Amino acid sequence: MASEKPAIGLDIGSTSIKLVGLKKQRNRYVLEHFGIKYIPPETIVEGALMNSSVIMQSIQELVRELRIKRKEVAIGIGGNSVIIKKLTMPTMSHFELEETIGAEMQQYIPFDAKDVFVDTFILPRKEDEATKQMDVVLVAAKKEIVNDYLSIVGESGLKPVVVDVDVFAIQNCFHTNYGVNENDTIALINMGAEVVGINIIRKGISEFTRDIHIGGQQFTEEIQKQFNVSFDEAEILKSSVYESQIDVSAQKQIQASIGKIAEQVAGEIQRSLDFYSGSYGDSHFSKVYVSGGAAKTPRLIQAIQDRTRTQTEMIDPFKGIHIDSKRFNHEFIEKMGMLGTVAVGLALRSPGDKLY
Numbered sequence: 001m002a003s004e005k006p007a008i009g010l011d012i013g014s015t016s017i018k019l020v021g022l023k024k025q026r027n028r029y030v031l032e033h034f035g036i037k038y039i040p041p042e043t044i045v046e047g048a049l050m051n052s053s054v055i056m057q058s059i060q061e062l063v064r065e066l067r068i069k070r071k072e073v074a075i076g077i078g079g080n081s082v083i084i085k086k087l088t089m090p091t092m093s094h095f096e097l098e099e100t101i102g103a104e105m106q107q108y109i110p111f112d113a114k115d116v117f118v119d120t121f122i123l124p125r126k127e128d129e130a131t132k133q134m135d136v137v138l139v140a141a142k143k144e145i146v147n148d149y150l151s152i153v154g155e156s157g158l159k160p161v162v163v164d165v166d167v168f169a170i171q172n173c174f175h176t177n178y179g180v181n182e183n184d185t186i187a188l189i190n191m192g193a194e195v196v197g198i199n200i201i202r203k204g205i206s207e208f209t210r211d212i213h214i215g216g217q218q219f220t221e222e223i224q225k226q227f228n229v230s231f232d233e234a235e236i237l238k239s240s241v242y243e244s245q246i247d248v249s250a251q252k253q254i255q256a257s258i259g260k261i262a263e264q265v266a267g268e269i270q271r272s273l274d275f276y277s278g279s280y281g282d283s284h285f286s287k288v289y290v291s292g293g294a295a296k297t298p299r300l301i302q303a304i305q306d307r308t309r310t311q312t313e314m315i316d317p318f319k320g321i322h323i324d325s326k327r328f329n330h331e332f333i334e335k336m337g338m339l340g341t342v343a344v345g346l347a348l349r350s351p352g353d354k355l356y
Helices: 052-065 094-103 143-155 166-178 216-227 231-240 248-280 300-308 330-347
Strands: 008-012 016-025 028-038 072-077 082-090 116-122 133-142 159-165 185-191 196-202 205-212 287-291 312-314
Touching: 008 052, 008 143, 008 166, 008 330, 016 052, 016 330, 028 052, 028 330, 052 143, 072 143, 072 166, 072 330, 082 205, 094 116, 116 143, 133 143, 133 159, 143 159, 159 166, 159 330, 166 185, 166 196, 166 205, 166 330, 185 248, 185 300, 196 248, 205 248, 216 231, 216 248, 231 248, 248 300, 287 300, 287 330, 300 312
Parallel strands: 008 072, 072 159, 185 287, 287 312
Antiparallel strands: 008 016, 016 028, 082 133, 116 133, 185 196, 196 205
């Protein structure tokens, strides 16, 4: 549970930077700040910061425009820079667990132990208490990437106090807004520009995570190739094709391109869900929830629903958060809200939480 003054959530994504500030009033969260700043293509590539000055300037502009006074921020990382493993181990204390993981690190992760930050947490066990075993989540993050993010945030004038993992930030956001139903198995799917992150939640606990290296940029690149236009022009065509006044034949061609990539993405998601079902003996999904900037790509949610045969809908990261209509534009929240899912999850973290 977050403190009365949780950290500011700062989601540094490959196409935009999102900032969310929350405060706790009585038994509810209240939105204090929400802003988005788009950044040029290839400013961040596969999690690596390629243009630090642009990122720093964008963060500073957001802080200034939103009149942020707090300095403590929680940031998220994901993609190739993070490995998440779920392990079943003999029951032991957390101190013993850390010693065991440290001694046997190389059998769990493909990185050199000295190059990563490692954290572990023991999952609450819902059944089979007599087996004397426990479920453990192991998270390893590349030090080089984490330190780059910490450095750029610090140089922007903020104080990073928590480093979270994107898929867990989304889970935190979901549980806060939708609650936990211990009879459900759901899939949380974050549609990024470069990576689709999948987190399958069973009985309120993360059972399976996977990253698929396909994302919203592939839609744009396909339209670029078809029409020989710039990235920005292709983005406009992608987002407005169903309401634009462009030539009918061109409109059909764009729709076909979007449909083709949507089927590819949906097929990859279905294969991941099928893998989980085969591995865990759990084939019934109550619902699929989708978030991220690419989630608003036309036809994508319908394609996922058709392929997975599971009701699919967009996460509303502000569903359970009070929003003052006098301070925030309803249309902006409704249109751009799905971009804030990771940032909301980060904004629920407390400055007293572990940094790694």
